[in-house]
Amino acid sequence: xxxxxxDPAIRAQGxxxxxxxxxxxxxxxxxxxxxxxxxxxxPDGAGKxxxxxxxxxxxxxxxxxxxxxxxxxxxxxxxxxAELSYMPQRxxxxxxxxxxxxxxxxxxxxxxxHAQRRARSGQLLEAAGLAPFRRRLAGQLSGGMxxxxxxxxxxxxxxxxxxxxxxxxxxxxVSRREFWAILYDLRDSGVTILLSTAYxxxxxxxxxxxxxxxxxxxxxxxxxxxxxxxxxxxxxxxxGDPRAVHAALAGAPxxxxxxxxxxxxxVRVDDSDRRVPELRALLAGRGIADAAFTAxxxxxxxxxxxxxxxxxxx
Amino acid sequence: xxxxxxxxxxxxxxxxxxxxxxxxRLVVPLLIQVIVYGYAAxxxxxxxxxxxxxxxxxxxxRSLVSHFVATGRFDVVDVADRQEQITRDIDSGKAALAxxxxxxxxxxxxxxxxxxxxxxxDGTNSNTALIALGYxxxxxAQFQAEEMAKAWPAQSGAAPATxxxxxxxxxxxxxxxxxxxxxxxxxxxxxxxxxxxxxxSFAVVREREMGTLEQIMVSPIRPIEFILGKTLPFFxxxxxxxxxxxxxxxxxxxxxFVGSPLVMLLGSSLFLLGALGLGLLVSTFSRTQQxxxxxxxxxxxxxFILSGFAFPIAAMPRVLQWTTFLNPLRxxxxxxxxxxxxxVGVAFLWPEFAAMTALGAGLLALSVLRFHKSLD
Numbered sequence: 001x002x003x004x005x006x007d008p009a010i011r012a013q014g015x016x017x018x019x020x021x022x023x024x025x026x027x028x029x030x031x032x033x034x035x036x037x038x039x040x041x042x043p044d045g046a047g048k049x050x051x052x053x054x055x056x057x058x059x060x061x062x063x064x065x066x067x068x069x070x071x072x073x074x075x076x077x078x079x080x081x082a083e084l085s086y087m088p089q090r091x092x093x094x095x096x097x098x099x100x101x102x103x104x105x106x107x108x109x110x111x112x113x114h115a116q117r118r119a120r121s122g123q124l125l126e127a128a129g130l131a132p133f134r135r136r137l138a139g140q141l142s143g144g145m146x147x148x149x150x151x152x153x154x155x156x157x158x159x160x161x162x163x164x165x166x167x168x169x170x171x172x173x174v175s176r177r178e179f180w181a182i183l184y185d186l187r188d189s190g191v192t193i194l195l196s197t198a199y200x201x202x203x204x205x206x207x208x209x210x211x212x213x214x215x216x217x218x219x220x221x222x223x224x225x226x227x228x229x230x231x232x233x234x235x236x237x238x239x240g241d242p243r244a245v246h247a248a249l250a251g252a253p254x255x256x257x258x259x260x261x262x263x264x265x266x267v268r269v270d271d272s273d274r275r276v277p278e279l280r281a282l283l284a285g286r287g288i289a290d291a292a293f294t295a296x297x298x299x300x301x302x303x304x305x306x307x308x309x310x311x312x313x314x
Numbered sequence: 315x316x317x318x319x320x321x322x323x324x325x326x327x328x329x330x331x332x333x334x335x336x337x338x339r340l341v342v343p344l345l346i347q348v349i350v351y352g353y354a355a356x357x358x359x360x361x362x363x364x365x366x367x368x369x370x371x372x373x374x375x376r377s378l379v380s381h382f383v384a385t386g387r388f389d390v391v392d393v394a395d396r397q398e399q400i401t402r403d404i405d406s407g408k409a410a411l412a413x414x415x416x417x418x419x420x421x422x423x424x425x426x427x428x429x430x431x432x433x434x435x436d437g438t439n440s441n442t443a444l445i446a447l448g449y450x451x452x453x454x455a456q457f458q459a460e461e462m463a464k465a466w467p468a469q470s471g472a473a474p475a476t477x478x479x480x481x482x483x484x485x486x487x488x489x490x491x492x493x494x495x496x497x498x499x500x501x502x503x504x505x506x507x508x509x510x511x512x513x514x515s516f517a518v519v520r521e522r523e524m525g526t527l528e529q530i531m532v533s534p535i536r537p538i539e540f541i542l543g544k545t546l547p548f549f550x551x552x553x554x555x556x557x558x559x560x561x562x563x564x565x566x567x568x569x570x571f572v573g574s575p576l577v578m579l580l581g582s583s584l585f586l587l588g589a590l591g592l593g594l595l596v597s598t599f600s601r602t603q604q605x606x607x608x609x610x611x612x613x614x615x616x617x618f619i620l621s622g623f624a625f626p627i628a629a630m631p632r633v634l635q636w637t638t639f640l641n642p643l644r645x646x647x648x649x650x651x652x653x654x655x656x657x658v659g660v661a662f663l664w665p666e667f668a669a670m671t672a673l674g675a676g677l678l679a680l681s682v683l684r685f686h687k688s689l690d
Binding site for chain 2: 058085091093097108110
């Protein structure tokens with residue numbers, strides 16, 4: 001390609017898309033660099049899938065431009081599709097065809113030469129741990145194996161860009177780890193990956209993240225950059241009754257946000273040195289004497305809550 | 315273009331082969347329906363249960379009753395001697411028709427006056443009733459002619475007061491007026507249409523349901539390649555249906571096939587374009603196979619009724635007649651019956667061929683347009 005190597009792999013500008021009266025995407029701009037794993041993070045309905053489908057060239061935006069390494073995706077979706085691979089939330093496998101036949105079919109659709117297809121499918125099946133199941137019907141695979149087979153089919157034509165829409169939703173933790181190992185290998189071989197996820201632990205694995213809400217990108221940075229940019233400090237309050245702590249801290253001075261997390265409450269305060277003694281006294285006054293305060297590193301979920309407020313992030 | 319289409323076709327046939335019941339589901343219901351239509355669908359009314367009340371008890375009245383029995387169309391189930399008995403027979407359904415000969419029937423006949431004969435018929439099945447009444451009219455007319463010949467023998471020189479007109483019926487193309495000859499060609503069109511619409515719409519909607527449609531659409535395949543790959547197998551299956559039903563009709567039911575197989579092939583191909591178009595159109599309106607099923611059900615009955623298969627189009631209200639112009643089956647039935655029984659070719663059937671081509675092209679174009687939209 002004639003495109004300089006430091007050019008972004010995907011550049012989307014001002015994407016807008018409505019479905020009837022619902023504005024799913026309200027002006028989204030993104031730049032995904034070559035060879036990075038870029039995450040779209042947001043709650044259901046934030047517009048993740050709609051953005052993915054527009055980038056894949058299956059859905060026309062109402063407005064906006066998409067540039068994929070020099071190809072205008074909106075004008076020439078067919079050309080773009082040869083360069084990228086899109087895996088929807090549920091990869092469409094032919095359940096009455098075998099693993100091998102599914103791979104063969106997708107290889108034919110992308111017109112991958114036979115010799116190359118054989119070598120690549122062997123290599124991909126091996127990496128995905130699916131090699132022994134080549135002759136099994138796709139419908140008889142487990143959820144995680146189906147997802148990996150989908151990935152193999154999506155990669156058979158060696159795309160430069162991989163778009164994954166919530167690829168590990170409903171997949172067990174072991175399969176998820178294996179899936180991510182494959183993604184890292186792909187990234188190392190130079191494939192640009194854009195994935196959407198609702199799992200915060202998965203978001204942490206991305207090189208950069210865009211936090212989406214209600215059809216807009218709220219912020220975009222590396223995971224550590226996002227955490228640094230979060231206002232205030234985070235304190236975990238562990239107590240016998242975390243619900244009571246959560247309720248007691250409502251509206252307390254200096255408290256910017258509260259998030260109930262199992263046996264603890266994450267409290268975001270403007271100044272931890274000053275506020276922790278105050279809050280301890282406040283809780284003691286409400287009859288909660290056993291509260292333990294620990295300063296913690298924020299997770300992506302905390303950043304998200306800080307950005308949107310707990311109700312909206314839920 | 316060709317490689318991707320070939321990939322689609324290979325996949326379709328692989329899936330079909332993997333489906334062990336496919337051949338069974340494709341062939342058996344078709345065979346059963348042709349056989350049921352061949353044997354059971356008939357307008358001929360035979361063995362009408364008949365009650366007789368002969369109050370005249372004359373030679374003439376007995377002769378009239380025996381005329382009825384001799385045709386084989388009427389079964390005398392009750393010989394009554396009171397009017398109430400007749401009423402009960404009709405009410406209970408024991409008899410569908412009653413012949414009531416009043417006292418003095420023979421006397422009136424020999425006096426040259428109009429002899430009253432009362433025929434009561436159960437009108438709950440108006441079709442059977444009408445046909446049975448038609449037979450009654452024929453039998454009575456024959457009886458009358460015979461009695462007149464007896465009363466005024468030709469030698470006597472005394473001419474009868476009425477002029478007898480003898481009607482010679484000579485139905486062309488179906489000299490025996492066999493219902494089967496009418497039904498089997500009709501069944502051919504109807505069953506093929508139902509089969510092809512169902513197969514096409516379900517197959518496309520299944521891809522949508524499974525998520526494979528979206529997956530294929532993110533490959534460089536063009537929608538038209540997908541549609542061709544999806545419809546070509548069903549086009550071939552549709553042609554196989556036509557051949558199967560034709561074979562059954564000709565060799566099992568002895569329906570003559572006097573036309574050209576080539577004209578039949580051309581007509582069937584054009585008809586299948588419309589059927590495929592309808593199936594695709596249904597698929598663009600359906601997200602799930604249940605929706606497609608409901609839509610097909612809603613579509614197929616009117617297509618059947620407004621096709622001229624069983625109910626003459628000329629007898630329909632004007633507005634309904636117009637709607638039949640949009641029905642591919644209407645034209646195909648004309649073609650099938652004409653090719654089977656009349657043996658006419660394109661020279662006579664070109665208006666039907668043109669109409670089917672236009673309809674097929676229109677339906678396919680519309681469904682391809684809608685298909686593009688339905689991808690969003």
